[in-house]
Every structure is written in C-alpha cells, then in structure tokens.
Amino acid sequence: MDSVSHLVIGAGIAGASTAWHLARRGHEVLLLERDRPASARGSSHGSARIFRYPYANPLYTGLVQRAAPLWEELSAICGEPLITRTGGLDHGDLVPAAALARVLEQRGIPHEVLEAEAARERWPQFRFDTRVLHQPDAGVLDAEGTVGAMVGAAQSHGAELRTDWTVDAVERVGDGYLVHDGAGESVHAARIVIAAGGWLPELLPKLPLSDAFRAALPAFEVTQEEAFHFPYASAFAGANWPTVIRQDRSSRSYALPGGRDAGFRGLKIAEYHAGRPLASAAEQDGRISDASRRAMIERIVSDYPGLDPEPYAETTCLFTMTPSEDFVIDGDDGITILSACSGHGAKFAPLLGALVADELDGGPRVPDEFRLGGRRGDRR
Known part of the structure; x- marks a missing residue:
C-alpha cells in the first residue's frame, strides 16, 4: 500500500x-x-473559457490580479500562451457598467464605459441596450x-x-x-x-x-449546462470579436470566441446557470434540449446580428454551484x-x-x- x-x-x-x-x-x-x-x-x-477582471465584488477582481502573473508563469512553463487576449464587454441592467467600472478604477485596471450607441458603432455585430464596460485585457483561456x-x-x-x-x-x-x-x-x-x-x-x-x-x-447544486457555437456571418468574419457578459434581470448569458474545439469558426454562447439539475455528475447524459436550442437561436436573431443563427456545434458541461x-x-x-x-x-x-x-x-x-x-x- x-x-x-x-x-x-x-x-x-x-x-x-x-x-x-x-x-x-x-x-x-x-x-x-x-x-x-x-x-x-x-x-x-475544452479550449474556451472567459478570462476577465470585472466583478462588482472587489474580492474577485483582486484575485484575478493575483492570478495574472501565475498565468504568465504557467504559459512560460508549457511554452505557449494559455490566454488569447480579445478584450471583453459587460452590459445589462442587473450589474450596471458603472458599478463594475468603480471596482476596476479602485484596482487600477484599464477600462472604459461607452453609451449603448457608441458601443454599437464600435461592435456592430452585437446589440446593446445599456451602457457597456470595455476591458481590453480580457480574453479566452484554454481550460484543457x-x-x-x-x-x-x-x-x-x-x-x-x-x-x-x-x-x-x-x-x-x-x-x-x-x-x-x-x-x-x-x-x-x-x-x-x-x-x-x-x-x-x-x-x-x-x-x-x-x-x-x-x-x-x-448546498451544492450540479447542473448540466448547454452551450452552442454559431458561425460568424460573412460580413463580420474579419471583425474583432471580444468576450461578452450580459447580465439582465431576466437572464444572464456569456459569449466568447469558440476556440480550437469548435474550429475557431464562431462564437460560443450559453445562458449562465440555466441547465438541468443533477444529483451529481454521474447523471449527465450530454443531451441538448430542443427548447434550449430554439431559445438560443431566438437570442442570436435578436442580440447578435454578426452571427448566422444556425448552430454548427453544441456541447454540455457541468456547473457545481453554491447558493x-x-x-x-x-x-x-x-x-x-x-x-x-x-x-x-x-x-x-x-x-x-x-x-x-x-x-x-x-x-x-x-x-x-x-x-x-x-x-x-x-x-x-
């Protein structure tokens, strides 16, 4: 033994x-x-998770700052970058851009806040209804x-x-x-x-x-989450595609460039913590519901004019949540x-x-x- x-x-x-x-x-x-x-x-x-600094709770923003040099060290150890910097956008009426900006200002992290119209002009592939926080150091990290x-x-x-x-x-x-x-x-x-x-x-x-x-x-809640990959529309194929966090009172969603496991062809998008509850990971079945797919296509039509509203890849993953x-x-x-x-x-x-x-x-x-x-x- x-x-x-x-x-x-x-x-x-x-x-x-x-x-x-x-x-x-x-x-x-x-x-x-x-x-x-x-x-x-x-x-x-998978190869696509969001790296970002904005949190309304300064604790987490500070922890991201502490993690940043370790990311650089780890990338040096393995000989390749583990984070691709794309910039990141936060918007929605649940956590206002101004609240996130205050925390970033306190921590000395570069950022800017744009009115919705100005944000639409800079990133016409998205629709914005509220002010938008832009943080240039956000990106996509390779989890696997x-x-x-x-x-x-x-x-x-x-x-x-x-x-x-x-x-x-x-x-x-x-x-x-x-x-x-x-x-x-x-x-x-x-x-x-x-x-x-x-x-x-x-x-x-x-x-x-x-x-x-x-x-x-x-209490620990395990859910099987569903994520979809939508291709870039031809008119926006060469656009700058940042990560996007949208937090509304009715729903929360995230989107990011999809990474190598989806062929770098489009945006990965999902509702946050909207999946099916499981007793544990042992119950997962990897299935995508038709209702979720239809709802996400509707969201793409409404909020993402830069994407073709037909998913070319789908996946599931697990969240393990505390209240x-x-x-x-x-x-x-x-x-x-x-x-x-x-x-x-x-x-x-x-x-x-x-x-x-x-x-x-x-x-x-x-x-x-x-x-x-x-x-x-x-x-x-």
Whole structure:
C-alpha cells in the first residue's frame, strides 16, 4: 500500500492547480482522477473559457490580479500562451457598467464605459441596450491546455498522477486516512484535498467529516449546462470579436470566441446557470434540449446580428454551484474541500492551488467568503 503526505482527488482545474503548488513546495503528492485530466465528463474540458477582471465584488477582481502573473508563469512553463487576449464587454441592467467600472478604477485596471450607441458603432455585430464596460485585457483561456500544463508542472516536481481511479471509501486511520477504490487498491495519506467538482455530492457521504463541518457545508447544486457555437456571418468574419457578459434581470448569458474545439469558426454562447439539475455528475447524459436550442437561436436573431443563427456545434458541461456562487476552500482535520467554482472559476485556475497550499502550510488564510463560517452572498 502506498503512503503519501498529500493526496489530491480530482484532476480538473482545481485539483491540477493544487497538485502543482503542493509539489513545487516539496510536498509528496499523489493526484487521483476517476477518468483523465480535464475529462469531458467534468467541468474543465475544452479550449474556451472567459478570462476577465470585472466583478462588482472587489474580492474577485483582486484575485484575478493575483492570478495574472501565475498565468504568465504557467504559459512560460508549457511554452505557449494559455490566454488569447480579445478584450471583453459587460452590459445589462442587473450589474450596471458603472458599478463594475468603480471596482476596476479602485484596482487600477484599464477600462472604459461607452453609451449603448457608441458601443454599437464600435461592435456592430452585437446589440446593446445599456451602457457597456470595455476591458481590453480580457480574453479566452484554454481550460484543457491549462490542466495539462499544471499536471505536467506538478509531475516535473515529483507528483504522481493515477487515472481511472474511483474513490469508493475514505476512512480515518491513526494520523491519516486510507482511501480505497472499488478494485481493492488503497492509498494512505496524511492530508487529502477534495477537488471533485460535479462528483462532489456523491463523494461527500464517503468522507469521515465531523458533524459540525458537514452541517456547515452549503448546498451544492450540479447542473448540466448547454452551450452552442454559431458561425460568424460573412460580413463580420474579419471583425474583432471580444468576450461578452450580459447580465439582465431576466437572464444572464456569456459569449466568447469558440476556440480550437469548435474550429475557431464562431462564437460560443450559453445562458449562465440555466441547465438541468443533477444529483451529481454521474447523471449527465450530454443531451441538448430542443427548447434550449430554439431559445438560443431566438437570442442570436435578436442580440447578435454578426452571427448566422444556425448552430454548427453544441456541447454540455457541468456547473457545481453554491447558493452564494462563492467558492469553498475549507478543511476538517486533514481533509480540505476545494470545490464549487460556481461556473466562474476557470480564470483563477493557477491561483486556486496556491490558496490551498498557503492554508495547508500555515501561510495566509483563504478569504473568509470561501470558509464555511464566512459566506456572504452575491459575488457578481
């Protein structure tokens, strides 16, 4: 039976980041993954996620700033850029552009606010009804490439990766834990980090957590989200296509250039947190509903004149949400939960593991919003 000081369960963005930071600090690390890193059945697959700074909550804007140099370091390690800068737009009546601009101004981040008409003149491929925030440093990040880079970096510091390893049971043994799989293999670890994403709900009952810690955990909601790729209309094929966040009181949506997994042919667009609830990731079926497809085509006709309103690709992914949309980074006697990135965690990828490693090494504490006793609410 193997024994390690630190065991990380889940090789998506959060787990890969944790393995990298722990290994680079000299810890003995074993990374377990039930499938493969950045699996299509998880939340970290594909090449297109949004990197952006604007948040109404200054906490998250500050964390993006902290993540930025780590993105540069990780890109240097893997030898290729992991973020393509496109610029980004935020608009809608739920989170006004002026509120986002105030936070960016406080943090010294370049930006501009345009009236709707001026924004339509600059980006005629979109329709705007409210003022628009433009942030030039936003872009598209390669989620799957990021996971691969972090796993590779962790392995270069001595971490071990085991795939096709499903956790069946965890038991407390002396000064550590025994983790068992269904095939009879076991691993002993002094500390465990759970970064299981959408598999967390079915893993939690298997963990020997205290009653108080378990009772303090927020509700975790797993949803199967649907995303669509629409081709650029010929008249706009050469246009500058920034990322777009639209937050209205009736709905929230996001759009971004689709990346290599959709042939770079168009825009990836989805409603935010509008998918079908699941008990856990095990229930996903990868199906796109006809109703969702029709609703998205209607949105394209109404709001995206620069796109042809016929999707050429479709995909699903998992969100694991908390009610506040904050992350969870907290521990109970050697077991740390790092999960529930709530649909907006990819931009923090290389920082998430550093937050955990700092906490485990007795360094700076994670933000109170991520701890079970300090959760506060709306992060938008």
